[in-house]
Amino acid sequence: MVASESLIMALDYAGVAVFAATGALAAAKIRGDIITFAFFAAVTGIGGGTLRDVLLDVPVFWVRNADYVAICIGMAVLVWVTGGPRRWREQALLWLDAVGLSAYAILGASKALAVGVHPLIAAAMGMLTASFGGVIRDVLAGQPSAIIKREIYMTAAILGAGLYAVLFTLGLLPRYAMAIAFMAAFLLRAGALRYGWYLPAFPDPFAPPRLRSRQPDDAPKQ
Numbered sequence: 001m002v003a004s005e006s007l008i009m010a011l012d013y014a015g016v017a018v019f020a021a022t023g024a025l026a027a028a029k030i031r032g033d034i035i036t037f038a039f040f041a042a043v044t045g046i047g048g049g050t051l052r053d054v055l056l057d058v059p060v061f062w063v064r065n066a067d068y069v070a071i072c073i074g075m076a077v078l079v080w081v082t083g084g085p086r087r088w089r090e091q092a093l094l095w096l097d098a099v100g101l102s103a104y105a106i107l108g109a110s111k112a113l114a115v116g117v118h119p120l121i122a123a124a125m126g127m128l129t130a131s132f133g134g135v136i137r138d139v140l141a142g143q144p145s146a147i148i149k150r151e152i153y154m155t156a157a158i159l160g161a162g163l164y165a166v167l168f169t170l171g172l173l174p175r176y177a178m179a180i181a182f183m184a185a186f187l188l189r190a191g192a193l194r195y196g197w198y199l200p201a202f203p204d205p206f207a208p209p210r211l212r213s214r215q216p217d218d219a220p221k222q
Helices: 002-029 034-056 067-082 086-114 119-141 154-169 174-195
Strands: none
Touching (some): 002 034, 002 174, 034 067, 034 086, 034 119, 086 154, 086 174, 119 154
């Protein structure tokens, strides 16, 4: 039990750190100052978990533990100091976000299951935990969010959170369930980034049949 709690805590810190880094990288793209970096890092790092805790009616995780805010500030300073070429920042933002998405989806589902909610609700909480901070980050940075671009993003979060909830409910040890669910979510998101995987769009009912089968202009290129 202690080992599982330690793993969850480590995953929690790692998820916050990675998402905070993506927030700071987004601030770098808009050439913000150090306060903008810290704000973006904090909102992205703890935004999803805050929504989860409010909906579950449990104490908000970072209010009673200053380590989370400290991690966000530390990641903001780290990104500010290291800088890097613009191309490096864009690639780092995408891949760090994929890691954070996968980790936080599982963590959100785990925390929801710990308070006794139904596995389906736990999967939804995992999805919200993983995606909400990134949505806020993109809105603040004036960037189109991944969730409206049809690329596989929230689908990966749903896969990770749902798979963990199922495996945990079936009795698999948490550390194994977490490892399997994390890899499934990350590989799906990585495939979307690498190969341009996307979900099919709802067809336009007024378009001629010949045009309905074509990819829309905003479809990711293979």
